[in-house]
Amino acid sequence: MSLLEFENVNVYYEDFQALYDLNFKVEEGEIFACIGANGAGKSTMLKTVAGALVPRRGRILFDGQPIDHMPTYKRVEIGISSVPEGRRVFPSLTVHENLLIGAYRNRKGPWTTDTIYELFPLLVPLRKRQAAGLSGGEQQALAIGRALMANPRLILMDEVSLGLAPVVIKRIYDAFPTLLNNGTTILVVEQDVQHVMTVAGHVACFLEGRIKLEGRPSELTNEQITAAYFGV
Amino acid sequence: MDWLNAAVQGILLGGLYSLFAVGLSLVFGTMRLTNLAHGDLTILPAYVALMIVNALNFNPFYSIPITMVIMFIVGYLLQRGLLNFVVGKGDVAGVIVTFGISMVLQNALLLGFTANSQGLDAGRVENLSIKINDRLAVGWLPLIIFLMALVVITVLQVYMGRTKMGRAFRAVSDDQEAARLMGINTKHIWAVAMGVSLLIVTIGGVMMGIRTTFDPLLGSQRLIFAFEAVIIGGMGSSWGTLLGGIVLGLGQTLGAQAFGSAWSILVGHMIFVIILAVRPQGFLAKTVTT
Numbered sequence: 001m002s003l004l005e006f007e008n009v010n011v012y013y014e015d016f017q018a019l020y021d022l023n024f025k026v027e028e029g030e031i032f033a034c035i036g037a038n039g040a041g042k043s044t045m046l047k048t049v050a051g052a053l054v055p056r057r058g059r060i061l062f063d064g065q066p067i068d069h070m071p072t073y074k075r076v077e078i079g080i081s082s083v084p085e086g087r088r089v090f091p092s093l094t095v096h097e098n099l100l101i102g103a104y105r106n107r108k109g110p111w112t113t114d115t116i117y118e119l120f121p122l123l124v125p126l127r128k129r130q131a132a133g134l135s136g137g138e139q140q141a142l143a144i145g146r147a148l149m150a151n152p153r154l155i156l157m158d159e160v161s162l163g164l165a166p167v168v169i170k171r172i173y174d175a176f177p178t179l180l181n182n183g184t185t186i187l188v189v190e191q192d193v194q195h196v197m198t199v200a201g202h203v204a205c206f207l208e209g210r211i212k213l214e215g216r217p218s219e220l221t222n223e224q225i226t227a228a229y230f231g232v
Numbered sequence: 233m234d235w236l237n238a239a240v241q242g243i244l245l246g247g248l249y250s251l252f253a254v255g256l257s258l259v260f261g262t263m264r265l266t267n268l269a270h271g272d273l274t275i276l277p278a279y280v281a282l283m284i285v286n287a288l289n290f291n292p293f294y295s296i297p298i299t300m301v302i303m304f305i306v307g308y309l310l311q312r313g314l315l316n317f318v319v320g321k322g323d324v325a326g327v328i329v330t331f332g333i334s335m336v337l338q339n340a341l342l343l344g345f346t347a348n349s350q351g352l353d354a355g356r357v358e359n360l361s362i363k364i365n366d367r368l369a370v371g372w373l374p375l376i377i378f379l380m381a382l383v384v385i386t387v388l389q390v391y392m393g394r395t396k397m398g399r400a401f402r403a404v405s406d407d408q409e410a411a412r413l414m415g416i417n418t419k420h421i422w423a424v425a426m427g428v429s430l431l432i433v434t435i436g437g438v439m440m441g442i443r444t445t446f447d448p449l450l451g452s453q454r455l456i457f458a459f460e461a462v463i464i465g466g467m468g469s470s471w472g473t474l475l476g477g478i479v480l481g482l483g484q485t486l487g488a489q490a491f492g493s494a495w496s497i498l499v500g501h502m503i504f505v506i507i508l509a510v511r512p513q514g515f516l517a518k519t520v521t522t
Binding site for chain 1 (some may be wrong): 338396399400402403406407409410411412413414415416417420
């Protein structure tokens, strides 16, 4: 059984259809990357998994259970956690408090504030600082740490590299194997293809609300990806 | 009454206003809901306490804890059953619904209890005072109310700052969408916030009922005082709200001292308008730039 399964999922914003009969499976313990241009439907797909959007037709299965009408907060309880687009750390809370909010549902697992500080040592000196004053990279590390605090089985990452310096992006991607070793499956959405291809076990290229190309990065050529990405 | 006396009375009165105001501020802070029924919801607990006192025939002070529990439940259900549907739907929806609740409450109280003024009789303590010298005496009751306000604000600060629930309140206040993504049930948090707001307001409402009289139409005035205290003190700061209440209370008592008692309320409003013009963010506003 796959950890996450999309079955003919159709999602709309009012009258505008954003996802068309989307079908894909994410297996437990892999890094599944969704790439594609702006507006291709990647973030919409993540929001539907997180519960911010409800499919008009089709089903989403998590560990075999349909979840498409489950409220967002309950999805966290069963092990789906998010690193939202634009990081969305709580600006008036301290770094430490942001992490504690991540553990709101008290799921048991390997991640505690201590292990997060171990994973991202840059957060240690900042623990009493308000998150509003952090740099983009620090906020991103915090957002990932906060999501991990929920001890998720599946972590959703939306554009984690956006607006960050290459060295910071590398540091964040370097943390991915640690996540996998701790039993977390990663569903990541990226516009920046380059970094994510080096870590992903599976990649799906989105174009206009559909998956245009899917496979293992090693099996796909650059030409295929470019063609799927731009729809030429 | 000389100036010093007026000032002392004003400060003590400010404690009472801040009890009304922190509830209003808590609700606005966590869900951006402008609760126009807040004033009437400060009157309601006085009537609840009145019913308890009449039914069980005991001192109104003892009715406070029971009334607090009742008002917490009222607040929770009111939010969960009705107000949650307007949170996040823009300012107008919330204003209209809470204005409607205000009308319903006022008229229900008028029907149930008539427009006559009522009072809660707490016995001797109402008239006891500490005599400091020939010109200055501090009533026990206003002093107790002020001390209660200090306790309430301290407890609220600790609750918001140190507990898991308080942290969730602040997270929801910062970004409700992100809070949901972290597993927080915002509907529950909002309902608890309203419950806590009414629980705090109960203390002020019942104490006010003991100190003076109340009638079903007092709510709108209380609402304005609460708004003024919050704005003078600055949004999001409980101690600021206390300060705002004190400034307003001082304005009223010193205004009465200077120009006669008919001027009391007006001078309070004028001071509020001046502060709004000069320092619109309030004295102790907590602002966070994102």
